[in-house]
Amino acid sequence: MSARHVLVLSGGLSPERDVSLRSGRRVAEALRSARPDWEVTEADVDAGLLPHLTAHRPDCVVPLLHGAAGEDGALRDVLETLDIDYVGSDAAGSRLAFDKPVASTLVSGTGIAVPEFVVLPQSTFRELGAPAVMQAVGDRIGFPLVVKPTRGGSALGVSIVRSAQDLPPAMVSAFAYGETAMIQRFIEGTEIAVSVIDSADGPTVLPSVEIVPESGMYDYHARYTAGTTEFFCPARLNDDVTQTVNDVALTVHAALGLSDLSRIDVIVDAEGVVWFLEVNVAPGMTETSLMPQSIAAADLSVGDVLARLIED
Amino acid sequence: MNAESSPSGSRLDPWVDSYAQRAKNISGSAIRALFAVASRPEVVSLAGGMPYVQALSMDQMADIAARVVREKGPQALQYGSGQGDVRLREQILDVTAEVGVHAHPDDIIVTTGSQMALDLVTRTFCDPGDVVLVESPSYVGALGVFRSYECDIVHVAMDDEGLVPSALSEAIATVRAQGKRVKLIYTIPSFHNPAGVTQGPERRQEILQIAQSAGIAVLEDDPYGLLGFEGEPPRALRADDAEGVIYLGSFSKTIASGLRVGWAIAPHGVREKLVLAAEAATLCPSNYAQLTVSEYLATEPWQEQIKSFREVYRERRDALLESLQAMMPEGTRWTIPAGGFYSWVTLPEGLDATAMLPRAISELVAYVPGTGFYVDGQGASSMRLSYCYPDPDRIREGVRRLSAVVETELEIARTFGTASSGSTLTDGESSTPGPDLA
Numbered sequence: 047m048s049a050r051h052v053l054v055l056s057g058g059l060s061p062e063r064d065v066s067l068r069s070g071r072r073v074a075e076a077l078r079s080a081r082p083d084w085e086v087t088e089a090d091v092d093a094g095l096l097p098h099l100t101a102h103r104p105d106c107v108v109p110l111l112h113g114a115a116g117e118d119g120a121l122r123d124v125l126e127t128l129d130i131d132y133v134g135s136d137a138a139g140s141r142l143a144f145d146k147p148v149a150s151t152l153v154s155g156t157g158i159a160v161p162e163f164v165v166l167p168q169s170t171f172r173e174l175g176a177p178a179v180m181q182a183v184g185d186r187i188g189f190p191l192v193v194k195p196t197r198g199g200s201a202l203g204v205s206i207v208r209s210a211q212d213l214p215p216a217m218v219s220a221f222a223y224g225e226t227a228m229i230q231r232f233i234e235g236t237e238i239a240v241s242v243i244d245s246a247d248g249p250t251v252l253p254s255v256e257i258v259p260e261s262g263m264y265d266y267h268a269r270y271t272a273g274t275t276e277f278f279c280p281a282r283l284n285d286d287v288t289q290t291v292n293d294v295a296l297t298v299h300a301a302l303g304l305s306d307l308s309r310i311d312v313i314v315d316a317e318g319v320v321w322f323l324e325v326n327v328a329p330g331m332t333e334t335s336l337m338p339q340s341i342a343a344a345d346l347s348v349g350d351v352l353a354r355l356i357e358d
Numbered sequence: 359m360n361a362e363s364s365p366s367g368s369r370l371d372p373w374v375d376s377y378a379q380r381a382k383n384i385s386g387s388a389i390r391a392l393f394a395v396a397s398r399p400e401v402v403s404l405a406g407g408m409p410y411v412q413a414l415s416m417d418q419m420a421d422i423a424a425r426v427v428r429e430k431g432p433q434a435l436q437y438g439s440g441q442g443d444v445r446l447r448e449q450i451l452d453v454t455a456e457v458g459v460h461a462h463p464d465d466i467i468v469t470t471g472s473q474m475a476l477d478l479v480t481r482t483f484c485d486p487g488d489v490v491l492v493e494s495p496s497y498v499g500a501l502g503v504f505r506s507y508e509c510d511i512v513h514v515a516m517d518d519e520g521l522v523p524s525a526l527s528e529a530i531a532t533v534r535a536q537g538k539r540v541k542l543i544y545t546i547p548s549f550h551n552p553a554g555v556t557q558g559p560e561r562r563q564e565i566l567q568i569a570q571s572a573g574i575a576v577l578e579d580d581p582y583g584l585l586g587f588e589g590e591p592p593r594a595l596r597a598d599d600a601e602g603v604i605y606l607g608s609f610s611k612t613i614a615s616g617l618r619v620g621w622a623i624a625p626h627g628v629r630e631k632l633v634l635a636a637e638a639a640t641l642c643p644s645n646y647a648q649l650t651v652s653e654y655l656a657t658e659p660w661q662e663q664i665k666s667f668r669e670v671y672r673e674r675r676d677a678l679l680e681s682l683q684a685m686m687p688e689g690t691r692w693t694i695p696a697g698g699f700y701s702w703v704t705l706p707e708g709l710d711a712t713a714m715l716p717r718a719i720s721e722l723v724a725y726v727p728g729t730g731f732y733v734d735g736q737g738a739s740s741m742r743l744s745y746c747y748p749d750p751d752r753i754r755e756g757v758r759r760l761s762a763v764v765e766t767e768l769e770i771a772r773t774f775g776t777a778s779s780g781s782t783l784t785d786g787e788s789s790t791p792g793p794d795l796a
Contacts, residue, residue, distance in 0.1 A: 059401075061716055064394035092398070172773045202388055202716065214774040215713075221770055222716040258367065266388040273374030278367035334370050 050084045052077060052356060053104035057090035060113025061223065062200050065270065069110045069331035073352060080349025091115065099128055106356045107132040110328055113198050117328045118144040133355045135327040139303040143325045146196050146228050149302060153322045156301050158294050160322050162187060163230035165196060168221050176214065183229050184210050190232040195223040199326060201265045206232055235315035237264060238281050239336040240295035241329065242308050243351060246358070249299050251292040252340035256281035272334050279343045283314065290320050298325055306355045309337050380508050389727065392715055396724035402756030404743040405724040407551065407699055411614050413670050418658060426649045438645040440637035442468025442621070446652040450607065450621055457583045458597030459605060461623050467632050468643050472581060472608040472620030476503045478635045479577055479604055479622065484509045488541040489533045493521050495731030497551050497579065500544055510538060511733045520557035521545055523564040530572050542577045543569055548592045549582035549698025552731050552742035556592060556696055566599050581608040584664050586697035587672040601625050609651055612664050617647045671699065677750035678743060681757035687764050699746040704739055705764060708771045711741040714763060723759035
């Protein structure tokens with residue numbers, strides 16, 4: 047294998063900048079360790095990026111930007127325009143995956159269970175009157191329900207709402223992160239994250255991670271503070287449910303046209319029904335992130351997995 | 359559906375059950391993460407409390423640093439006294455004379471920034487559960503220290519002249535009625551961080567009398583005392599009570615924060631304990647940094663430099679206040695600082711500065727939400743704006759962006775008829791900003 051120049055992109059201007067920088071540093075170190083002869087560099091996404099890409103033309107880019115631009119396909123479109131290879135799903139797949147309602151609708155079309163949801167922009171509440179709209183939504187979806195921004199990750203702006211009186215502040219919190227919110231039925235159950243990696247033999251499911259947050263909610267604090275969430279990898283699921291979870295992950299990966307790597311988040315309810323929640327095309331790679339746990343449980347290393355995807 | 363295979367999972371931190379109780383609240387938070395974006399040049403940060411060190415002559419600072427190593431290298435690069443360099447302690451008294459504080463060099467202990475002095479004083483005075491009375495709001499870095507020693511922090515009301523004496527008396531009585539002991543009254547009398555207000559001379563005397571009659575030590579934090587925009591620097595509390603006041607000073611705002619040189623002036627008995635505590639913590643403050651400051655004070659016109667800092671900050675304060683007046687929506691209020699770095703802004707009724715922060719960051723302007731300056735959930739409708747670092751044009755642009763964010767937030771509040779008090783962003787210690795923002 048000849049020496050390669052790999053550029054790890056992280057940072058950006060999204061609220062997940064900090065997470066992205068941590069993911070970027072970790073992946074860059076892992077790649078340097080796995081392939082000492084490669085030149086692995088790191089860059090932020092700013093006005094200097096395009097001149098940098100044009101001047102240095104890396105052999106491959108690893109986009110580890112979370113949130114818009116990194117996951118909504120825009121940056122990948124730019125890389126494709128410049129004819130620069132990158133790891134991960136293409137721009138079209140990223141666009142579908144990043145928009146939670148679009149992804150949920152497409153996944154629902156494959157027969158996978160998706161919790162009922164409605165999607166409402168802020169303007170609808172303003173024009174039709176927020177109390178009436180919230181009343182209608184509450185009646186339709188029922189409590190508890192989940193309010194989340196339609197785009198974005200790390201549970202930022204996400205609230206579990208248990209009664210009608212808590213709905214207005216939850217809507218306000220979600221709208222702080224974007225113009226449109228998704229209001230979805232809350233499914234009581236076990237949170238599971240499944241990582242899918244493409245290989246020469248096709249997409250492969252890694253051991254899934256079961257998430258048990260100390261506080262009961264896998265929010266930002268629970269995600270990025272070591273010790274506040276207990277993880278079981280592989281998840282404590284029986285063989286049948288494990289198989290279903292894996293099938294769901296592979297189906298989502300294929301239905302959205304994803305490639306290289308993705309992480310699918312589901313909830314398994316008391317009856318063993320697997321409900322799709324969301325999918326990530328730039329999964330977190332921090333010390334407390336889920337995909338690195340799955341990679342380790344499969345006796346692989348983050349550096350080797352990424353290096354193979356680059357080599358392929 | 360669960361199998362019985364795995365008795366316990368991983369929490370990704372093998373030491374999670376070994377931490378002290380006081381360390382358990384130290385964690386990441388969404389707010390702190392948002393500040394990562396504030397460091398990008400596209401963002402106008404009205405959040406950071408970073409002094410404008412660019413106003414210094416870097417050539418002169420380089421000459422001083424080189425001179426210290428060349429002429430005093432063996433001393434500068436060696437361990438030193440736990441109490442601090444004697445010559446520097448003498449020079450510190452020249453500086454504190456500006457605020458009326460006169461003492462003996464032996465009464466001074468030099469520390470790694472006045473933040474370390476805060477830590478030493480708290481460590482020396484407070485057992486877990488002891489009460490510290492603080493202003494409302496109070497300096498976020500002090501709250502962090504008091505919390506780390508498991509103090510019971512009680513906020514006392516302020517007005518446009520700072521700490522309210524009647525509220526102070528009342529708080530002491532209330533706490534004592536609960537069977538608790540007040541160990542310290544922590545106050546920033548001049549150009550308050552974050553409130554931007556200053557205690558008047560009479561107010562200072564009233565506060566001293568209350569503390570004296572209650573037998574409670576006053577911890578006076580005075581990093582901004584020489585940075586007033588008009589008239590003489592306010593007379594420090596310590597100037598009128600050498601036995602009852604522990605005075606904290608710093609070169610962070612008058613020379614350079616990166617040097618990390620501050621000090622405490624304390625009554626003899628207290629000072630002896632502080633020195634022992636300091637030696638246990640760090641052995642001694644950096645000799646190199648101390649000698650650099652000492653050389654600067656001996657060879658540079660430091661009073662002239664402080665004057666030029668004042669001019670820089672006054673121009674920026676004016677830019678902030680004029681912009682707020684011209685652009686912020688009706689119902690917004692702010693304090694008018696007569697010195698220092700900060701104005702405390704209160705949003706129109708119903709708005710929550712913490713919940714609004716993600717929108718502000720998206721619109722490329724940053725501030726510190728008010729809740730970080732309280733331990734009891736107050737401050738949701740307020741924010742601290744700093745004018746010390748961005749130039750006047752950037753300040754005007756920042757306020758323009760901020761006013762648009764507030765207008766949008768007002769529209770959302772009108773739509774939902776709610777104060778967004780259900781913010782999903784975490785409060786408390788985990789929401790406090792890092793050192794560049796404190």
